[in-house]
Amino acid sequence: MIELTHEPIDPGRVIESVRSHQAGAICLFLGTVREFTGERQTRSLAYEAYTAMAEARLTDLEAEARARWPIVALSIVHRVGDLELGDIAVAVAVSTPHRGEGFAACQWLMDTLKQVVPIWKQEVWADGTREWVHPGLDPSNAPPFES
């Protein structure tokens, strides 16, 4: 299951989508909206996606993960729009026969998703100022593809 959604993410539904008698392990990661980054206080976050490309990149990520690990089922759900503190921004769930491959696949999916899927995050700080999070704006950063 690959989804971008404006609705709150239900982690129970994500888990159900990967349960299987063939799996001995389910690894679920949830990214949630954290209040403090160092000293700075977040009021809310806004996520924006380039939807068509994000879905294409997520579909590719699923295929690449399935080529690398013996995945029984895989779901990625990403929220877009305005999120409050504690809300779930992203859910990645993988079911596998054994746990080592499940942890590895889930972590690789999250790491890679954050680099290549065109979804951007805007911080709304407690003082009301807004700031896009684009850590790669430094030109020395490598682009998200092999060059």
Added chain:
Amino acid sequence: MIELTHEPIDPGRVIESVRSHQAGAICLFLGTVREFTGERQTRSLAYEAYTAMAEARLTDLEAEARARWPIVALSIVHRVGDLELGDIAVAVAVSTPHRGEGFAACQWLMDTLKQVVPIWKQEVWADGTREWVHPGLDPSNAPPFES
């Protein structure tokens, strides 16, 4: 939250128990009853615990994990008794500020739990035969403590 329970594990409840505005990451692992191990078919599993010691060891695991990683909240729930295919045998959930430490702590907790917490598993194979899973019965295996 540390629990041994005869009741089915509700993964949604385990996730709720670790959600926090201080956390940006939740890593949940579920061990589920798998039907096939190689060619052998499982009908069901039975888990038995030495309850007092299992709870003491799980409490120690929580303390050790909190000493190693910046954990916001942590839950471990282990089922005992008879489990059917697909049932959740164990749930480990960790919330942390960032995801790397969450994956590391969750995986370490599962690996260590399986070595030191006195909970045993009996396979009921599809042909009705029963077999305890005691992989360390080989005397060359190291005991689960530093010697």
Added chain:
Amino acid sequence: MRLSIQLFALARDKAGRSVVPLELPDGANVADLRAALAAGVPALAPLVPVLLIAVDSEYARDEVVLRPESQVAAFPPVSGGTAGGVA
């Protein structure tokens, strides 16, 4: 050929619009598109060297040649996870 470049996030905010039409010569590549984008939208010029360009939902290097039917987007690097808010 005339292309409509979709902009996202900080790129859209800097440009003040979400689509920029650009006229490019036949055979133009992504490097030519960057130059035309910087010239056509001066407010975007400082950002153009670090923007990512996608053609038909794939990241595209500067050598990729554009066609009249190409779906083109320009945007800053994605969140990457090193800064705050979500792990």
Added chain:
Amino acid sequence: MRLSIQLFALARDKAGRSVVPLELPDGANVADLRAALAAGVPALAPLVPVLLIAVDSEYARDEVVLRPESQVAAFPPVSGGTAGGVA
């Protein structure tokens, strides 16, 4: 001193009971307990060298000295996760 040894899993099945009473001299340690268990319950003897011994909910090495109030259990290694059924 008289101790009641709790048995679990395969150890309990082999012994045919979940508690074994053992009479041990004062000052006996875990190694002495292993010897008494093998002698008192012959069906357990082949397993005794690999059983784990817990004293007051802690894994105990052979040198650990027992006291009359010690809570003692003997059991095989835990599932470990290398074999089937659950990852």
